[in-house]
Amino acid sequence: MPADILLAASGICKHFGGLAALSDVSISVRRGEIFGLIGPNGAGKTTLFNVLTGLTVPDVGKLTFDGRRIEGLKPHAVAGHGIARTFQNIRLFGSMTTLENVMLGRHLRSNTGVLGAVFRTRAAVAEELAITRRARELLDYCGLAARADDLARDLPYGDQRRLEIARALATDPQLLALDEPAAGMNATETAALKALLERIREDGITLLLIEHDMKLVMGLSHSVAVLDYGEKIAEGEPEAVQRNPRVIEAYLGSGFA
Amino acid sequence: MDIFAQQLINGLVLGSIYALVALGYTMVYGILGLINFAHGDITMIGALVALTILQGLAAAGLPAPVLLVIAGGGAMIVCAALGLSIERVAYRPLRRAPRLAPLITAIGVSILLQYSAALVWGKQYIALPKLLEPSAIDIAGAQLTTLQLAIFLLACAIMAALLWFIKTSRMGRAMRATEQNPDVAGLMGVNTNSVIAFTFVLGSAIGAIAGLMIILYYGIGHYFMGFMLGLKAFTAAVLGGIGNVGGAVLGGLLLGVIESLASGYIGDLSGGVLGSNYRDIFAFLVLVLVLVLRPSGLLGQQNGDRA
Numbered sequence: 001m002p003a004d005i006l007l008a009a010s011g012i013c014k015h016f017g018g019l020a021a022l023s024d025v026s027i028s029v030r031r032g033e034i035f036g037l038i039g040p041n042g043a044g045k046t047t048l049f050n051v052l053t054g055l056t057v058p059d060v061g062k063l064t065f066d067g068r069r070i071e072g073l074k075p076h077a078v079a080g081h082g083i084a085r086t087f088q089n090i091r092l093f094g095s096m097t098t099l100e101n102v103m104l105g106r107h108l109r110s111n112t113g114v115l116g117a118v119f120r121t122r123a124a125v126a127e128e129l130a131i132t133r134r135a136r137e138l139l140d141y142c143g144l145a146a147r148a149d150d151l152a153r154d155l156p157y158g159d160q161r162r163l164e165i166a167r168a169l170a171t172d173p174q175l176l177a178l179d180e181p182a183a184g185m186n187a188t189e190t191a192a193l194k195a196l197l198e199r200i201r202e203d204g205i206t207l208l209l210i211e212h213d214m215k216l217v218m219g220l221s222h223s224v225a226v227l228d229y230g231e232k233i234a235e236g237e238p239e240a241v242q243r244n245p246r247v248i249e250a251y252l253g254s255g256f257a
Numbered sequence: 258m259d260i261f262a263q264q265l266i267n268g269l270v271l272g273s274i275y276a277l278v279a280l281g282y283t284m285v286y287g288i289l290g291l292i293n294f295a296h297g298d299i300t301m302i303g304a305l306v307a308l309t310i311l312q313g314l315a316a317a318g319l320p321a322p323v324l325l326v327i328a329g330g331g332a333m334i335v336c337a338a339l340g341l342s343i344e345r346v347a348y349r350p351l352r353r354a355p356r357l358a359p360l361i362t363a364i365g366v367s368i369l370l371q372y373s374a375a376l377v378w379g380k381q382y383i384a385l386p387k388l389l390e391p392s393a394i395d396i397a398g399a400q401l402t403t404l405q406l407a408i409f410l411l412a413c414a415i416m417a418a419l420l421w422f423i424k425t426s427r428m429g430r431a432m433r434a435t436e437q438n439p440d441v442a443g444l445m446g447v448n449t450n451s452v453i454a455f456t457f458v459l460g461s462a463i464g465a466i467a468g469l470m471i472i473l474y475y476g477i478g479h480y481f482m483g484f485m486l487g488l489k490a491f492t493a494a495v496l497g498g499i500g501n502v503g504g505a506v507l508g509g510l511l512l513g514v515i516e517s518l519a520s521g522y523i524g525d526l527s528g529g530v531l532g533s534n535y536r537d538i539f540a541f542l543v544l545v546l547v548l549v550l551r552p553s554g555l556l557g558q559q560n561g562d563r564a
Contacts, residue, residue: 055440075443085444093437096430104434108446110427114455117426128427171446 005064006031006206007052007083007175012061014047020230021047022058027225027235029175034197034207036221036238038214040250043227045210046088049177052208053085054078066174079108084173086164088180088210094153098144098163101152102135105170135170142166142196158189165196169205176200177208182216190216218242226250259398264521265514266396270405272513273412274474277467278490279497279505280419281460287436287500288456290356291348294363296464297487298370299339301480303332303465305378308385308478315386324388325469332465339370340461344454367487374480385476408470415463416506423502432456436500485537489516492544498557507555516540 007029014022022044029035037045050056052063054075063071065081073081084105093101110131116124139145142162147155152163161181168176181197182190194216201207211217217224218238225235228250234241241247278300285293307328314324347366351359391404423429434442435452443449471486472478493512497504520536547554 053444055444074448075440076446076448079444079446087441091438091441093434093441095437096433100430104430104442104447105445107427107431107434112427114426114428117422117428128425131427167445171444 004031005029006066007208008062008064009048009052010062010064012048012051012063013059014044014051014056014230015059022051022230025061025227025230025232027232029206029208030223031174031206032201032204033222034201034209034220036217036224037208037210037227038212038217038224039227042229044230045227046179047230048227049085049179049208049210052078052177053083076108079171079173082172082174083177084168084171084175085177086161086168086179086181088183090157090160090164092152092160092163092167094151096152097149098139098152098155099132099135099148101163101167102138102170103131105138105167106131106134108171138166138169141169143192158185158193161185161193162196165200169200173205175206175208177210179210180212181209182211182213194220260521261518262397262399264517266399266401266405268514268517269510270409270474270513271517272493272510273409273416274467274470274509275486275490275493275513276416276506276509277412277463277470278486279493279509280416280502281464282491282494283497283499283502283505284432284456284460286494287502288432288453289348289352289359291359292363292491292499293348293457293460294360294487294491295343295366295370296460297485297490298367298374298483299336299343299461300464300468300471300486300490301478301483302339302370302374302468303336303461304468304472304478304482305374305383305480306335307332307465307469308383308472309378311388312383312386315388321388325473329466329469332469333462336461336465336468337458340457340464341454344457349450349453367484371480371483378478378480380480383478385472385478389473404473408474411466412470415466419459419463420502420506428452428455489537489540492540492547495554496543496547498554501554501556504554504556511555512540512543515543 005028010026012022012025025048037048039045047056051058054073054077057072061071063069065083068081070078070081093104110127112124112127136145136148139148142165144159144162144166147159152160155163165181182193185193190213197207197220209217209221221238223236224238224241226233226241226247233246233250234244278297281296282293285291310328310331311324314327343366347362348359351362389404391402393400393402423432431442431447431452434445434447435449439449489512490509493508494505496512497508516536516539519539520533523531523533523535
């Protein structure tokens with residue numbers, strides 16, 4: 001496992017009114033690993049994702065991704081640097097087809113302008129073909145090829161989750177941030193998801209994973225960080241984190257520590 | 258002469274112009290949830306710019322099609338710039354404001370445009386110089402002039418091109434994605450600010466062509482002409498289902514036909530009490546009926562469908 005740091009967040013604070021959603025949170029994700037982010041509901045995990053992807057601007061704190069500072073950048077610029085994400089509450093473009101959703105993910109890596117599209121220049125046509133081809137590859141990769149022409153909102157739940165992953169992969173990310181990808185999945189779907197995530201990592205993409213399914217997250221992750229009430233209470237290898245008394249207390253209450 | 262066929266033709270031609278203007282309302286509403294009440298006045302500016310260009314070049318002896326292309330192009334450039342600036346100056350700062358704020362701003366922009374036009378062009382009616390000698394074609398006992406035919410065909414071509422553009426191009430995909438969820442579209446690398454600006458530019462440029470068609474059709478222009486045209490186009494957009502591009506086309510054509518047929522028969526129906534100068538009643542009757550009976554419009558999504 002290469003030891004170089006792909007993403008470093010340090011001293012991130014975010015308040016919403018009087019609520020400290022994140023206070024002084026630091027994590028570092030190594031290139032090529034699967035990094036698990038866990039914690040009870042309301043611990044600030046999704047807020048941290050929003051900060052990472054430019055949807056929320058942190059009050060203070062530094063974000064370094066692939067050697068460049070990214071805090072305060074707009075979402076499309078963050079995506080341009082190579083961070084893609086999925087959402088806990090699925091946010092597909094419901095009235096677009098499965099294929100179109102993934103094609104939209106290629107927006108970032110293509111550049112046909114309005115004039116090119118109107119006059120159907122050779123470059124524009126070639127690019128549109130390339131976008132379609134890549135989108136179909138990704139659907140295939142995520143096991144959705146058969147649903148290419150269905151509207152996204154008509155897909156079964158597990159397929160919608162995988163479509164979010166396919167769409168995020170279409171932006172050619174270095175880091176894929178997944179917010180509870182297994183939520184609501186049955187055991188078979190979860191096993192398929194686990195295989196998909198391992199394959200994505202083998203293909204060289206670093207994964208940052210929020211997940212409540214402990215078996216999944218502990219089985220997949222190389223490192224785990226635990227948030228509780230907006231603070232990081234533990235970070236390290238899964239086995240060590242599982243034995244950490246503060247983590248057990250946060251999950252089960254003080255009587256069990 | 259067959260009144261029904263004649264009014265149907267007139268209605269389709271007028272309706273195709275309404276549809277072009279309605280597209281501007283519906284695209285902006287779809288992407289921002291904003292009713293851009295200034296859109297009718299942008300069309301008015303386009304009409305008066307085209308009129309001025311035609312007046313200025315009338316003596317130059319150019320062939321009429323060349324003149325029309327210059328006038329249309331000039332009007333499109335002015336309106337596109339106008340739409341872009343209005344979005345940037347008046348609406349973008351209010352993007353996160355309560356919905357009432359941009360709506361009132363839109364009415365303010367509309368009044369600003371009307372009286373700016375009154376300053377530039379004066380408050381009198383301006384006549385179009387005689388350019389075209391349209392000949393008439395006889396269809397089923399009704400007259401269709403070549404001008405009407407040209408307006409209708411051009412409007413249909415523009416609408417078809419727009420639908421195709423939104424459906425198949427990369428920019429069109431970005432527009433639809435921004436409409437459905439701007440935050441997620443941003444994460445996919447869509448610069449939502451430029452998509453929104455582009456939507457205004459596109460709607461305004463199409464409005465400019467509609468403005469040119471209106472002055473060719475009626476032969477006069479006026480600083481207040483955008484008001485009624487805007488309201489009718491808005492009605493057409495609501496009728497089709499505001500936010501739905503196909504709906505704007507359908508709503509525009511339908512409204513034009515309803516209005517023409519009704520004004521053609523109103524004299525007979527009311528025993529001569531009401532004449533065709535009451536035609537404007539029908540557009541707003543349609544608006545009231547749609548809002549009462551089917552507020553989401555003919556092709557609009559029912560509320561609650563946005564998950």
